[in-house]
Amino acid sequence: MNFDLLVWRQTAGAAPGKMIKYRAEGISPDTSFLEMLDIVNEGLLARGEEPISFDSDCREGICGSCGFVINGRAHGPDLGTATCQLHMRRFKDGEEITVEPWRARAFPVIKDLVVDRTAFDRIVAAGGYISVNTGSAPEANSILVPHQDQEASMDAAACIACGACVAACKNASAHLYVGAKVSHLTLLPQGKPESAKRALSMLRQADAEGFGSCSNEGECEAVCPKQISIRNIARMVREYSRATLLGTDS
């Protein structure tokens, strides 16, 4: 298969960027999207040119390193699929494909398709955990967790922090990301004691990082490679409201 790629190139955060055209030729339909970019990069290297920079690591949709806006859609056309799991058989032979980085004020571009997502770490540092020191845990089965709560918690915990939700949102909101972490921990009995404080601190940090607010469009859910539901945003808002109305000791 052959493709015409329009790829965002930007040498550094402060430098201007632009779309550059590349040709990908003789690509097997079994090639993944990132492997197709590898092949394009090998061609650039052979000509002594700098390859297209992008983050990627596990290449099986779990580490959350990769992700581009492909043809205007975060992670491309497939539902519940990270960019690294997307295969070229999904595209038409000869198709023109645009490839851009996540665009959000809180995710500044570092180079080409690589963006800075450390804001996500700072949001977790603000409260996305259960305060338990090593060694102080009770016997595991002394905490009973109803099966359905554990399942709902796991659904939210599956977030890979790729940032697609932010990239897809017209407000560049991180609500799905924050909501997923709040839900993961709040749904478990272990996470209940800090639940109000957690929602409050994480959301405050998200605001401070420059993420926008949520206007319930649901774009985030639509592009999430782990199909995390926006119900998690509702749960987070509930925790947040409780914290702002009743204080964090509630």
Place this chain on the structure above:
Amino acid sequence: MSPTANVATLERPTVALPGTMRLDARVPEGSLEQKWDSRKFEQKLVAPANRRRHTVLVVGSGLAGAAAAAALGEQGYNVKCFTFHDSPRRAHSIAAQGGINAAKNYKNDGDSVWRLFYDTIKGGDYRSREANVYRLAQLSVNIIDQCVAQGVPFAREYGGQLDTRSFGGAQLERTFYARGQTGQQLLLGAYQALMRQVERGTVQLYSRREMLDLVVADGMARGIVCRNLLTGELERYSGDAVLLCTGGYGNVYYLSTNALNSNVTAAWRCHKRGALFANPCFTQIHPTCIPVSGEHQSKLTLMSESLRNDGRVWVPKQKGDQRSPHQIPDDERDYYLERRYPSFGNLVPRDVASRNAKTVCDEGRGVGETGLAVYLDFSNAIGRLGRNSIEDRYGNLFEMYARISGEDPYATPMRIYPAIHYTMGGLWVDYQLMSTVPGLFVLGEANFSDHGANRLGASALMQGLADGYFVAPYTVADYLASTKLAPIDPRDEAFSSAVSDAQAQIEKLLSIRGKRTVREVHRELGLMMWDLVGMSRNEAGLRKALNRIPHLRAEFWSDISVPGTGDNLNKTLEYAARVGDYLEFAELLALDALRRAESCGGHFREESQTPEGEALRDDANFSYAAAWQFNGAGKESTLVQEPLEFEYAHPTQRSYA
């Protein structure tokens, strides 16, 4: 070449002296059950008020690194944690699927610390250190408690209790799991604990940093040199101890289930500074991976071993049978694992399952376009339990398979083939997890200590977390409290010379401007390693590899192409430095495989097999850990043996029949 050539024995020096050394594993006295307790009591402590005066450098943020950094931070040490990722949560531990073992015996099916100890020693084919393995089994129960308290959403029964399942190499259900994403959930638990310490100010996080050298001063590990991957700057960090938690070296084979950036660089450079490297030839080939389909492939994808709980492995009885799997009636299928190993069936350990897959494919009975695959068939389980049950257990794995292969595994059996997955070898450590360089501790997959010649499924997560949460915090404290540490300044000569070495290498890579891409050379190395030092090894092949690697290395250093500069994000440059190290390390791996003229676990020497084709150990000559000492580039390394003594688990020919 005699397997015991160059063996040296002397008193253990405090410094890695060139020439000769004797390894002291510092295993505590007393019975196996009491060793760890008595060591914890003997150890010196650092008083709470004094802990913040000690800086501990933790390199890597996977299960071992994040757990150690969090645990040490909680205690009040001044911790600096380094990762080459943008976020600590992206470490490759995140990709572990199946589960984590623990001797909780919740299923009342006969488990105990002793049983987990024994299974792990036997699974490792009697090439691990008893005391370490026993401690690991003891700590396994604390890990589950800790993770549950952190909010790890392990699978539950309807009554709310934790669920477990069975895994390869065990006849009971001791594996805790969070769907097919256990590694992800455990890492998130450790990551969250780590970020909590970052917020409290006890841990400073340095992301997008790659460790390029270890700084040894007065014979002790006192710092590291990192490249800031965004600015290219070489940064110096000093400390009182260095914890290396940088994972395994599976990517020396180019194609493996490891993440693309996993590499041997940090460990290798510590090796060059005096840390002995043990058992590099003990590599694990995982039996259930999606087969190779073409040259474009950048990595192989693992299908969790848990699938062998319900999937049945088979090939056609007849050679070259081209029919689709549905057209092959049951009596013309060879369920070869069930046939050869009736008591363990499809759940034999990984090395046994992998070798058998290779054997049937070599016989011409492999399936799929390349003939290098076997079927993993769920039709029986779907018939027995219903599609929904199978979907609950393995839904995400089936989806992953469908995406990559373009086939529906609910309707057509999966095609699987072995691939490099994990490396049991690593830097040599004593019972305290300290390497031969005092002050350099090595945790998790990066060390060699617990899995012998083969790791059982669901034991890597256990070891990473045991090392990080429950071993290193004690042993590092003992080291800090019992060692006289002079003040160290990052402007010291030891730092400057490490920086100039790293700088010279970077400049060299950028100046070659040759014709070969890094990926081409890496792929060539990987294919050679897979062919000659892969699933099945023999003397002629190993000698051939040892002969060819230096040529490829020379070609790399004279004809590689690395465009761009060193003062910004340059992923080609990062990759080139890693491949440069693989080209040195590969030679040690092959040399170790050559010297170990026995088969054991994942190391199969064709010259040493039973009449049934199983791995045949040679305890009389090889019951030791092979620790290698670096003697300079291009010079043959020296072998130092740590004899293995088995007081409790008596070595027998492993049988899973």
